[in-house]
Structures are given as C-alpha cells and as structure tokens.
Amino acid sequence: QPTSVKSKAMVAWAAGEPLKLETVDVAPPKAGEVRVKIVATGVCHTDAFTLSGDDPEGIFPAILGHEGGGIVESVGEGVTSVTVGDHVIPLYTPECGECKFCKSGKTNLCQKIRETQGKGLMPDGTTRFSIDGKPIFHYMGCSTFSEYTVLPEISLAKINPQAPLEQVCLLGCGVTTGMGAVANTAKVQPGDTVAVFGLGGIGLSAVIGAQMAKAGRIIAIDINESKFDLAKKLGATDCVNPKNHQKPIQEVIVDMTDGGVDFSFECVGNVGLMRSALECCHKGWGESVIIGVAGAGQEISTRPFQLVTGRVWRGTAFGGVKGRSELPDYVERYLAGEFALDDFITHQLPLEQANEAFDLMHQGKSIRTVLSF
Numbered sequence: 001q002p003t004s005v006k007s008k009a010m011v012a013w014a015a016g017e018p019l020k021l022e023t024v025d026v027a028p029p030k031a032g033e034v035r036v037k038i039v040a041t042g043v044c045h046t047d048a049f050t051l052s053g054d055d056p057e058g059i060f061p062a063i064l065g066h067e068g069g070g071i072v073e074s075v076g077e078g079v080t081s082v083t084v085g086d087h088v089i090p091l092y093t094p095e096c097g098e099c100k101f102c103k104s105g106k107t108n109l110c111q112k113i114r115e116t117q118g119k120g121l122m123p124d125g126t127t128r129f130s131i132d133g134k135p136i137f138h139y140m141g142c143s144t145f146s147e148y149t150v151l152p153e154i155s156l157a158k159i160n161p162q163a164p165l166e167q168v169c170l171l172g173c174g175v176t177t178g179m180g181a182v183a184n185t186a187k188v189q190p191g192d193t194v195a196v197f198g199l200g201g202i203g204l205s206a207v208i209g210a211q212m213a214k215a216g217r218i219i220a221i222d223i224n225e226s227k228f229d230l231a232k233k234l235g236a237t238d239c240v241n242p243k244n245h246q247k248p249i250q251e252v253i254v255d256m257t258d259g260g261v262d263f264s265f266e267c268v269g270n271v272g273l274m275r276s277a278l279e280c281c282h283k284g285w286g287e288s289v290i291i292g293v294a295g296a297g298q299e300i301s302t303r304p305f306q307l308v309t310g311r312v313w314r315g316t317a318f319g320g321v322k323g324r325s326e327l328p329d330y331v332e333r334y335l336a337g338e339f340a341l342d343d344f345i346t347h348q349l350p351l352e353q354a355n356e357a358f359d360l361m362h363q364g365k366s367i368r369t370v371l372s373f
C-alpha cells in the first residue's frame with residue numbers, strides 16, 4: 001500500500017508573490033487516482049496569468065504547473081489504464097469517455113471532474129497536498145511544479161516511454177494547443193492564408209501547424225521582433241510588427257492579402273488584438289480562432305456586421321485535442337520526426353528556479369523554460 005511521500009514543490013502562497021520552495025506531503029492516490037513522479041515541466045503563460053491574480057479561477061495556496069511529463073509511481077484502487085513505471089503526460093482537459101461531452105464527438109471538453117478541478121480539488125472534494133497538515137490546492141488538475149503529484153486516471157495520457165520527457169512535456173499544453181488549433185479547430189487547408197498573432201509557445205506552434213497543413217502564406221505578428229527569426233525558421237512567410245505601422249494591424253494585413261486571411265489565431269490573450277484578428281479575416285469566409293486567455297472581466301467586441309458579412313469567430317482549448325485517445329499519437333509523430341521541440345526550449349532550469357522562468361517569460365526572452373527535478 002502506498003503511503004504519503006515528501007515532495008519538493010514550488011508553492012504559490014498568494015497572487016502576485018513569487019513561488020516558494022517547500023517540502024510538501026503528497027498523500028497516496030485514492031480509488032481511480034494515480035501518483036506521478038514528474039520528470040520535467042514547461043512553464044506556460046497561463047501559469048503566470050494565474051499567479052498574477054488575473055485568473056478568476058485562481059485559488060491559493062496552490063501548486064501551479066500544467067505542462068509536465070512524468071512516470072507513474074503508484075496507483076489507487078481500480079486503476080486499470082496505467083501501471084507503475086508508465087510514462088505519462090498530465091491532462092488539464094481530461095477524457096472520461098462517458099460524459100455527455102465525451103460522447104458527443106463534438107468537443108474535447110470532458111466535464112466529468114470540471115467542478116472539483118476548478119476548485120483546486122480532486123474528484124472526491126479533497127486535496128492530496130499538505131504542509132504541516134495545512135491543505136495546498138491542486139491547479140488545473142495537474143500541479144506539475146511538484147516532484148510528486150496526484151491525478152485522476154482520466155487525466156493521464158500514457159505515452160511511448162522512448163520519448164524524452166524533458167521535451168514531450170511541451171505537448172501537455174503549448175505545442176499541442178497551437179498545432180491542434182490549426183488542424184482541429186480551424187482545419188486549415190493547403191494554400192490557405194493564415195495570420196498568427198503572438199509568437200510565444202502557442203503562436204509558434206500554430207505556425208508549425210500551419211506549415212504542416214501546407215498553408216500558402218503564414219503571417220506572423222508580434223511586437224517583440226526577437227521572435228521573428230524562429231517564426232521564419234518554423235515556416236512563417238511574413239513577419240509584421242504592428243508598432244511599425246500607422247494603420248491598425250487588421251488594415252495592414254487586409255492590404256497584404258488581397259482582402260484578408262482565411263484563418264487567424266489570437267495567441268496572446270489581448271481583447272483588442274482579438275478584434276484585430278477577427279477583422280483581418282476575409283469577407284465571406286475568414287475564420288478567427290481565439291486561443292489566448294484574457295484577464296478576468298474583459299470582453300471582446302466588434303461590429304456585428306463583421307459576422308453578418310461572413311467572418312466567423314471561434315475559440316479553442318488544448319487545440320481541441322482529446323488527451324487520452326489523441327495525445328499519444330502526437331508523441332509518436334514527434335518521435336517520427338514530423339516536428340521538432342528543441343526550438344521551443346530556450347532555457348532549462350531546476351525546479352527551484354521557477355521564478356526565474358517567469359522573469360524570462362515577462363522579459364520576452366524565452367519561448368519555453370523547461371524545469372527539471
């Protein structure tokens with residue numbers, strides 16, 4: 001029978017405060033749960049967003065992190081789909097296969113554990129993390145900034161053990177989100193013209209996705225021009241800095257593309273840019289996909305005539321990918337050399353330096369920092 005383990009973790013005690021290194025007690029997995037030893041974790045903008053206090057669902061104290069890779073350490077009663085030693089990627093969007101959402105065939109947004117996950121709790125309404133008996137909350141059902149974490153079985157994708165976890169951890173969020181948004185949500189076709197707003201881990205993955213879909217033109221937009229070289233390497237045909245133009249960026253893109261793009265992707269979380277991304281779409285058919293997460297209370301707006309005249313506004317979570325049934329194949333495609341992950345890993349740091357990873361992100365110096373244990 002597994003017992004509680006001591007785990008090194010970076011704890012978010014309060015919004016706006018740096019994470020603090022702590023030794024946390026991680027309780028054994030209950031029925032239907034799995035304890036995972038995390039090997040590596042990426043740091044995504046969403047972690048920074050929650051730490052900032054802008055996330056309406058942010059709960060403290062919590063262990064952040066949701067872009068991890070690890071190895072199953074122990075399993076609770078009734079767990080059948082993974083066993084000790086399996087390599088896994090934690091899923092913030094689980095896949096139970098039996099809820100209305102899973103059975104619909106129309107969405108990846110499994111709702112089986114939505115309520116408790118949103119409250120930082122396991123499905124039984126309790127937490128597995130504590131310090132001196134004081135509960136610490138889970139985050140996005142993952143909490144990968146901890147050496148050991150506990151997840152529901154339905155929140156784990158079992159992957160090929162040959163895949164380096166220090167790399168494929170990025171498939172736990174950023175890379176899958178960007179690539180999936182292009183392939184699943186937009187369904188970009190060969191020859192299409194695409195605009196990508198924001199060239200962080202998400203936007204650059206959308207560029208890769210567009211290149212793999214054989215888009216004819218890929219316009220990459222960022223106010224930080226140091227992102228342009230990598231965008232071009234990954235397939236961007238044009239790079240645009242909105243600050244270099246007098247006109248609104250949507251007008252610049254419409255002029256560049258004989259009336260607008262077939263698809264645009266907002267990968268920043270800025271509601272003004274979401275409007276630009278919609279309005280640079282071609283009249284009659286252009287579609288804009290919102291990926292970025294905006295701050296609490298923010299709203300999007302445009303003239304309804306933009307939609308009346310055929311533009312489409314949609315959004316996507318985790319690129320529409322169903323984690324348990326579809327993510328293992330992304331790992332296989334990575335192993336087969338279809339796309340690289342090296343380019344994204346601009347920094348590697350020990351877990352203890354997670355705050356530096358946030359600094360690098362805020363300074364625009366990193367695409368992804370991968371923390372290891």
Ligand code: NAD
Nearest residue numbers: 045198199200201202222223224268269291292293317318
């Ligand atoms: P990031 O911070 O690494 O990248 C953001 C990029 O946007 C940076 O290159 C920055 O220079 C650029 N940018 C900022 N303001 C801009 C502006 N006005 N115009 C053009 N470019 C601008 O972030 P990331 O990790 O790539 O995440 C991007 C967004 O996606 C975040 O909002 C994150 O919360 C969200 N996200 C959504 C999902 C989802 O499933 N929908 C998943 C992961 C992340």
Ligand code: DAO
Nearest residue numbers: 046109110114173293317318
């Ligand atoms: O099912 O209601 C729900 C919530 C699903 C969570 C999807 C979150 C996607 C956006 C957050 C960014 C992920 C890092």
Ligand code: ZN
Nearest residue numbers: 044046173174
């Ligand atoms: Zn993320």
Ligand code: ZN
Nearest residue numbers: 096099102110
């Ligand atoms: Zn489900």
